[in-house]
Amino acid sequence: MRSDEFVIGDRPLDYPADGHPDWSAAYGVMRRYTVLGASAVGQQHLRRSSPRDDAFCARSAGEWLGIAVADGVGSQRLSRYGACFAVDALCGEMLRRLTGSSPLGLTPLPRDEGDGYRRQATVPSTGMRHTRRSLRRLGRSLTRGAPRMGLGPAASEFHPPRVYTPADPASAAGTVTWLRQTVDEASSSAADGRDDVGEGQHNMPPPDHELATIMNEAFRYTRGALDRFAEGRSLTVRDIPCTLLGFVLNTKTSECAMGQIGDGLIGALTASEGALRLLHAPRPGEPGETYVVTQDDWADYLAVDLLPSAQARKVNTFFVMTDGVEEDCTHTPPPDVFDQFARGIDRYMREAHPPEQNATRLLHYLANYTKPGSGDDRTLAVVLRDDSEGGSRDDEGAPEPRPG
Amino acid sequence: MPEQPVEMNVTLSEGTRRLPVYLLLDCSSSMTGTPIEAVKAGVDRFAQEVRSDAYAAEAVHFALIAFDSGARMLTEGLESIESFQPPDLRASGTTNLAQALELLNESLDRDIRQSVTGGEIGDWKPLVFILTDAWPDSGWEASRQKLLDRTNRRLLNVITVGCGPNVNAEQLKAISLGATFHMENQDEQSYREFFDYMSQSVQRVSTRAGEADAGGSAVDMPKPPDGIQYIP
Numbered sequence: 001m002r003s004d005e006f007v008i009g010d011r012p013l014d015y016p017a018d019g020h021p022d023w024s025a026a027y028g029v030m031r032r033y034t035v036l037g038a039s040a041v042g043q044q045h046l047r048r049s050s051p052r053d054d055a056f057c058a059r060s061a062g063e064w065l066g067i068a069v070a071d072g073v074g075s076q077r078l079s080r081y082g083a084c085f086a087v088d089a090l091c092g093e094m095l096r097r098l099t100g101s102s103p104l105g106l107t108p109l110p111r112d113e114g115d116g117y118r119r120q121a122t123v124p125s126t127g128m129r130h131t132r133r134s135l136r137r138l139g140r141s142l143t144r145g146a147p148r149m150g151l152g153p154a155a156s157e158f159h160p161p162r163v164y165t166p167a168d169p170a171s172a173a174g175t176v177t178w179l180r181q182t183v184d185e186a187s188s189s190a191a192d193g194r195d196d197v198g199e200g201q202h203n204m205p206p207p208d209h210e211l212a213t214i215m216n217e218a219f220r221y222t223r224g225a226l227d228r229f230a231e232g233r234s235l236t237v238r239d240i241p242c243t244l245l246g247f248v249l250n251t252k253t254s255e256c257a258m259g260q261i262g263d264g265l266i267g268a269l270t271a272s273e274g275a276l277r278l279l280h281a282p283r284p285g286e287p288g289e290t291y292v293v294t295q296d297d298w299a300d301y302l303a304v305d306l307l308p309s310a311q312a313r314k315v316n317t318f319f320v321m322t323d324g325v326e327e328d329c330t331h332t333p334p335p336d337v338f339d340q341f342a343r344g345i346d347r348y349m350r351e352a353h354p355p356e357q358n359a360t361r362l363l364h365y366l367a368n369y370t371k372p373g374s375g376d377d378r379t380l381a382v383v384l385r386d387d388s389e390g391g392s393r394d395d396e397g398a399p400e401p402r403p404g
Numbered sequence: 405m406p407e408q409p410v411e412m413n414v415t416l417s418e419g420t421r422r423l424p425v426y427l428l429l430d431c432s433s434s435m436t437g438t439p440i441e442a443v444k445a446g447v448d449r450f451a452q453e454v455r456s457d458a459y460a461a462e463a464v465h466f467a468l469i470a471f472d473s474g475a476r477m478l479t480e481g482l483e484s485i486e487s488f489q490p491p492d493l494r495a496s497g498t499t500n501l502a503q504a505l506e507l508l509n510e511s512l513d514r515d516i517r518q519s520v521t522g523g524e525i526g527d528w529k530p531l532v533f534i535l536t537d538a539w540p541d542s543g544w545e546a547s548r549q550k551l552l553d554r555t556n557r558r559l560l561n562v563i564t565v566g567c568g569p570n571v572n573a574e575q576l577k578a579i580s581l582g583a584t585f586h587m588e589n590q591d592e593q594s595y596r597e598f599f600d601y602m603s604q605s606v607q608r609v610s611t612r613a614g615e616a617d618a619g620g621s622a623v624d625m626p627k628p629p630d631g632i633q634y635i636p
Contacts, residue, residue, distance in 0.1 A: 044459070044611055074612065277522070287421060287519050287528050331417040331525035338522070344414035365412045372462040373420045375611075 006030070006173030008164075009037050009057040012088045013081050015233045020080050021162070021177030022052050023142050025363035027355040028173035030060045031251040034355050035067065037381040038363035040142065042324060044375030045074075046180075053242075054322050054377035055083035059091045062099040065249045066091045067381050069264060071322040073241040073292060074376075082226060082240030082294060089225045090246045093218040098248060135161040138360055139178045142367040174356055211248070211257035215304045218246065219259055223293055237294035244293040247320050249383060254312040259304040262290040263323035265330065267342065268307075268315040275342035277330075279305050290323070317346045318383040324376035325366070349382055419525040423463040423610050424482050424516060427602075428504045430536035430567075431470045435495040439537065439567065442592045446599030448490040453603035460610040461486055463528070467511055471504035473497030481515040501540035501579070505547035508532065512554065529561060531609060533602055534579060537567040537590065548579060563605075563625070565598060565632070573635050583625050584635040597629045 008026035013019065022041040027034065041052035053072030058065070068087035072079025139161055164175040222244065223237075230237045243262025250256065258266045260281040269275045281303035282291060291301040307315070319342060329341035348365075349358050366378040427450075429443060447468070454460045465482040469475060470493060478491045512530065519526025551562070562581035566573070568590040577584045587594050605625050628634060 047459075047611070280521070283521065285519065287526055327421075327525070328416045330522055331419050332523055333418050334415070337415060337417050340415035344412070348412045348414070361412065365414070369412075369414070369416065371416050371420075373459070375459060 005060050007057070007059045007091075008035070008173050008175045010039070010055040010084050010087060013084045015078065015081050015235065018051070019179065020051050020055075020084060021179045022046075023139070023178040023363055023367060024056070024175060025177075025356075025359040026056075026058065026173075026175040027359040028058055028060060028065075029355060030065055032386045033065060033249070033251050034384045034386065035065065035381060036349055036355060036359045036362055036384070037067075037379075038359060038366050039069075039379040040363060040367035040377065041180075042375050042377040045377060046143070047375075050077075051080055052377050053080045053083060054324065054379040055080065055087045055242075056320075056379050056381055057087035057091045058381060059095055060251075061095040061101065063250050063252045064095055064098045065251055065383065066094045066098075067247045067320050067383070068094075068245065069320050069322050069379050069381060070242045070244045070293075071262065071264065071290075071324070071377065071379070073290070076239060076241055078235065078239050079241055081229075081235075082237070083242040085229050085240075086222055086226060086242055086244050086293060090218055090222045090244060093221045093225075094214065094246055094248050097214045097218060135163070135176065135178075138364070141364055142178060144368050172355070176356075176360065211255070211306050212304050215246065215248070215257050215259040216302070219244070219261070219293065219302055219304075220299070223298060226294060241292040241294040243290055243322070245320055245322075247318065247383075249312075249318065250309075253309045254315075255309040256307045256312050256318070257304070258307075259302060261293050261298055261302045263326065265319065265321050265323075265326040267319045267321075267338070269317040269319070269342045269346050270314045271316060272314060274336070275339040277338070278307060279303050316385055316387075317342070317349075319345070320381040320383075322377065322379040324374070324378040325380050327376070328369075328371050328374050328378075345380075345382060346384070349384055417525065420462060421525050421528055422465045422482070422517070423460075423528045423606070424465050424467070424530040425485075425606055426467045426469065426508060426511070426530060426532040428469045428471060428501075428508065428532065428534040428536075429493070430499055430501075430538065431472045431493055431495050431497075432499040432538060433472070433496050434499075434538050434568075434570070437495075438592060439590045439595065440493055440495040442590075442595035443535070444490065444493050445592070446595045446602075447493075449596065450599045450603045450606075451485055451488050451490060453600065454485050454606055457607045457610070460607045463610045464606055465527075467515070469504050469507050469511075471500050473500055475500055475503035475507050477507050477511065481511060499536065499538050499540045501534070501536065502544040502547045504534075505544060505551065509547070509550050509554070528609075531606060532562040532581075534562065534564045535567060535598070536564070536571065536576075538570050539572065539575065540579070544579070551581065567594075567598075577635060585628055586633045586635055587631060588633070589631060594631050597631050601626070601628050601632060 006028040008028050010024055024039045026037045035058045037056050037058055039054050039056050045052060053074055056069045058067045068090040070083035070086045072083040159179045162177045226237050230240055243264055245260045245264045245266055247258045247266055248256060258279050260266060260279050265277055266279045267275060267277050282301045330338045366380060454464050464485040466485050466488050467482050468478040470478055516530060517524060517527045563583045564576045564580035565585045565587060566576045567587045573586060587598055608626055
């Protein structure tokens with residue numbers, strides 16, 4: 001993996017092995033763009049001692065940045081497997097089709113050693129700037145609201161936090177995760193997480209800039225891969241239902257494309273128009289109901305759209321989120337709630353901290369903000385464009401050091 | 405770097421998604437004595453139990469419709485469970501379920517908030533419990549059909565509970581749009597168990613309401629206590 005390429009966020013889970021973290025924060029820097037991602041288990045899930053069902057992934061390859069988020073259906077206890085697999089498969093496939101290269105799309109997210117990543121909990125000179133102690137304290141801060149919600153001490157007991165950073169210190173990316181002690185963590189020596197996603201069936205097309213076609217085909221591929229994932233584990237896709245949102249951005253031309261099935265939101269913040277929802281996916285119209293990529297007629301409910309370069313260049317920040325956050329930032333009153341929310345997040349994430357600090361700050365916010373009736377998992381990925389003179393990146397890939 | 409992240413103060417939506425809960429109560433003359441007194445105590449107990457649950461207390465909005473020879477709504481539409489005050493109940497007259505269902509229909513049209521993307525937050529699918537101990541007066545079928553015919557097709561969770569020996573299981577099932585239960589006895593203990601079960605069901609639904617359901621299925625009720633039989 002080249003030093004300017006990264007893969008961050010959640011890892012595919014290999015049923016029945018698990019270890020899906022309850023809290024995950026990640027960042028990646030590519031040219032003038034910084035991706036910050038965070039996903040926090042919902043307070044309703046904490047209350048029931050059930051795991052997080054959301055997942056997110058971000059990858060970069062060539063000029064392209066890809067992001068995917070997914071929300072496993074809560075009524076299906078294995079849905080997190082679908083969510084984790086889907087975000088990895090979709091991200092990889094979107095970028096594979098855009099760059100024509102392989103096996104980026106098939107490589108699972110980093111494991112302990114190998115794959116050009118390493119797991120660590122201490123501070124290298126670059127990468128995640130957290131000490132083991134600070135990570136543990138951050139972990140406890142993630143359940144700060146536990147007493148108010150009647151959650152026992154077990155909600156605040158964690159396995160040691162895990163940090164994933166690229167082995168190449170020149171690469172600016174990383175993921176840090178925490179998992180409750182009350183949720184069983186499977187052996188890390190479980191089956192190789194690499195899954196047969198139909199590699200033999202997959203031709204490697206040249207880069208195809210028919211973005212809408214690429215998005216549609218990437219979703220189709222992901223659905224097929226989910227079928228095979230389920231079948232290989234004596235499950236069906238009905239056991240692992242999830243929503244799925246995908247987003248790709250060309251970091252040179254700024255053109256982007258997006259696809260969505262189910263609830264959640266892909267949005268943008270511009271200087272002139274404020275915050276906008278970029279994609280309107282079909283909804284059943286009933287709260288608590290959603291379309292999922294695993295239903296038989298999923299393609300009828302997939303929404304795909306593009307943002308041409310001329311419009312995309314006006315965007316300062318992109319947002320990709322699951323409905324756990326969407327529900328809390330899009331319903332009036334106040335009348336301009338999404339605009340205020342987007343500007344607030346954007347302002348805090350642009351404060352002069354290293355990106356890994358902003359990622360954990362975002363996670364802390366998602367884990368702890370309180371709102372009546374809001375108990376679902378919360379996942380939010382933010383893509384910040386830096387137009388300052390110091391924000392440009394060497395096009396050869398090695399990021400310039402950011403001011404610390 | 406600071407070991408505790410600095411707080412972020414970001415604007416969020418102010419509205420809350422409500423869980424509407426309706427209780428249609430048979431107050432006909434056959435409920436005179438222990439049954440109506442037990443029902444009064446049970447409604448109070450239900451409100452207290454739901455209030456004790458942090459999530460349910462925020463979400464549940466409650467409406468009480470009593471029916472005898474007529475029907476009347478005893479709450480001001482849907483009221484927050486936190487401010488609900490149990491009314492006085494008396495038993496007399498016949499069993500005009502039809503009029504109770506009409507009032508329910510009117511409230512569903514008037515008081516339930518619809519979801520609008522980018523607009524106000526809508527309500528969860530309503531939960532309706534119908535508690536009766538006798539044959540309803542004739543004419544209820546048309547009112548029930550109106551529930552089924554509602555253009556927005558929102559109502560799936562009408563749970564019917566028959567109390568005592570005089571109820572007809574098939575008729576209970578015909579009234580219901582969800583689960584049907586039969587409570588053999590009409591003593592104080594039985595009514596207490598029913599209202600405990602009702603509050604557990606509401607708390608369960610309020611907890612799970614936020615979980616996206618890809619199928620739109622009817623509510624998943626907890627297992628009832630021994631004195632309340634599920635009628636398949």
